[in-house]
Amino acid sequence: MTRQRHEEQRETSAPLTDYMALCYGSLFVVLLALLNRGFGGWSLLPVLIGVLALSFRWQSGPVLLLVALAWLFVSDSLGMTPGSLAASVFGIIMSLIFGAEMAPQARGFSHAFPTEGIPIADLILVIGVFGYCAGHYRIQSILQHIFPIDPRKKQPQTEESTGFWFWRPRPKPIQEKRLAETATRKEIALLVLTFPLWAGLAEIGWLWLSSSRGNRPLNLPGGLWRVILLTWILGVGMLLAGFVLNYISSRNRSAQEGLLASQDILWQETRVEQRRVARWLAWFRRKADARKDIR
């Protein structure tokens, strides 16, 4: 039944092409959002990085895109272009290492106003970045590996390697890829349909977070208060989720696992006493065996 389904899927879908199209489309959306925000020509920087990552199959593509976005926002908020910010950072590093003073980069005014919210542009940006990240990682699952690389599983060596051990070719670990036939258009459609949901949730979350005024009685800066709030929400949420999931795991234990866990608790509670008794009993058995051998 499964094999039939796979054959049908192979005929009807070209998953890799679809995901590539999704990624390029998402990059276009990112470009539009950035242009809309007023980043001008530098809006092409994250898009270019995204295209390069797709073309050369960089595994760190989505992370690089996020870093490029951050760089763009930071440079604009400082009134600099990303290039001049890079030059400034380079100058600071050189001065720290060699003590050489470099001319400071000229600062202008912010064009994109990154500290101000533009809901529609932000929503579009979320959709674009999300689409690129999800699509890129799914392409990686098909082209690179979906399961973590197990160093114990190696590709068989075709010919016996000779020479000094350092120069010998090492067998490469096996990369367990996702079978391309298992990717369907249905899953891509589902992914695309969820874009507005995550974008909407993010916008609502940000609005709620930024509208909180709990910092005023404590006289805390707004940024710090939002970090504290976010940490508490995430921390408590993860704690509760972990507790519930652990409880479900405990309920799913088999009888053998339960016995083992109970025995382990007992052993941990009384291990010193048990060890002393067991040690001398083992000694006694060994002596008895030795006596038997002598006879």
Add this chain to the structure above:
Amino acid sequence: MLTRRGWWFFLAVVGLLLLGVVVHYVGLAVVALGLLIWFMSEWIAFAIRIRFVIPKLRVVREVRDERGRVDTLWAGRKFRVHFGLDSTAGLSLPYLVMTDFPPFGVERVSGPMQIESSLDAEEYLEVSYRIRCPAAGHIRFEGVSVQLADLQGFFYFRTFLTDPKNYRILPPLLDRKGMASTSKQHNILPPPGIHRLRRPGTGSELLNLRDYLAGDPPKTIAWKVSARRDRLITKEYESEVPVRCTVFLDTSQAVRLGPAGESLLLPMVELTAMLIQANTRSRDMTGLCLFDEATTDFTAPARNSAHVSHVLNVLADTAALTPRSENAPPEALLNLAHAYAGEVYPDLLHSRNNKIPLLLPWVGSDGPPRPFPGCFGLIWRAVFFLIAFLVFVSQSVLYFKILEITERQLTEHGELSQYIAKPPPEFHYVLLAVAAIYYFRFVNAFRRALPQIFSIRRRNLLRRRKQMAALLSAEHGLAPGGAATLMEDDKLLSQHLQQYLGEHRVPFALPLYDDRGLYQFSAPAKVEVLAKALLHSVAVGRDNELFILAVDLLELEDRLEPLLRAVGVALARQHQVMLVLPLPAGINLDDLPIALGSFQERERQAIIGLAMRERLQRSYKKVAKAFSRKGVAVLRADSEQSVRLILTRMEQIRLAGRRR
């Protein structure tokens, strides 16, 4: 559960979020928040799927041949294994790879052993592959390994769905080469399965004439002879009894040794199986006696199909026997068993059920206490405790020094001393004594833990030992104190590890020689047991029978006396005896003895192998000579001719009465 890819993405998103939130970059914060919400929801969805779907997955397995489902397999034949995954859960799995865990001792011929797919709610996945069973014995399918991941590769989970199924592999079916002729070659031959015994019976051939005795049936009266002699004479006919053959099969530890499918036991089992099938076709009766170093197990001779099935099952169980050694060191077995359990029972080694304490080296085992640790051990202990003693003495001196300074200071400041009560001098000595006790207990524990603390190999071994001790204790019903016992007792642990590996049909190697350099598997006691079994069979035998001794007697040529006496008794009672000797793989008796001095290979293993080969050849010749002197034919278990020779001997027995 979180993969490296997932960690990188999570850290990048959190970093972006912090930047956006702290500096109030709205666009960045919204992007990061959206990605974080998506990531967390995927995480929770994956965790929920694992907890709700995995317990509701069921492994379905069937082994089939051309005609359909089978419960028993045959050696040398091919079968198709169908395995599948049935989900009764209401949730789906985005991506799943299911891999079958093939049993040890079978060869995969064709077909995939894994399937990659998504699993929808209440869906059934199935795949099949072909296997070949090379040798008789048992196989055990443990279950299937299941790997799960989300579509992005952020989360990963691996588990094993256990569904143990044992199958018996019966010895190979008789082929045409081993079959005896079922057609009569001459008219003088009795029908198959019949042996004429020169004792009065109900046969058709005349044996003797004697005087009539009251009670003799009238139809046996020889009227013509009676008339001639003028008294009643009765005709006596020969007995027509079935030909009986009893195989004495050696199942001692010595023959169980060897790699899977290459033990000495297997050729003997296959020979016995072929013999019983050929004899049954000729309507001759075959019995079986299994013996080892201590026990015997008789199966009375018979020739019906139920008997054949029973004997074949017994032979399959016999072929599956694994060697056991009481003196095997547990280290190698421990590593093997731990690796196997980690693959097949990952849940039982998970820290949720089987924790490894951080301070395990302090509470772990360094073996049972040894009153005489040896010369080096004594010196090491003496040096260690001497250093510890010197440290303690220096600290005691320091303590008294500080005490003296404190007292002097108090005396100088007289106003303080009236508020502080000065303890008596005995107090300090008692304090020191108590400190000394705890100090030396700590030092002793530290000394024992030292090897585990500084050696990674020992520490890993200790961890594995703890986990396997807990697992074995729970599995073999030793709980609650079994884990501690197995952690301390090497011998007991070794026995339980062997039992565990044997139950799961995992082949394992045992050291052939013990600490004193003695061969552990010679099993000389079996000669005595075999001699007794043979004498017992002779005592209960009703007519001339054939006894096949399938026994490994190599390197026991000096202990054959009881067996030779028993063989002598059997031969004296007109029985026939044949000896079948198994030979280790690679031993060719036709080769000339090899002179080690002229051999150029320097590899130690090769030289040892050659020396062993030469020794076995000499031993074989000695054993063969001892039995040939008694008139016993000596055959080789792995020879194709052996079955034919035994069947020929059966024919001779059948003919024997006629020729006399």
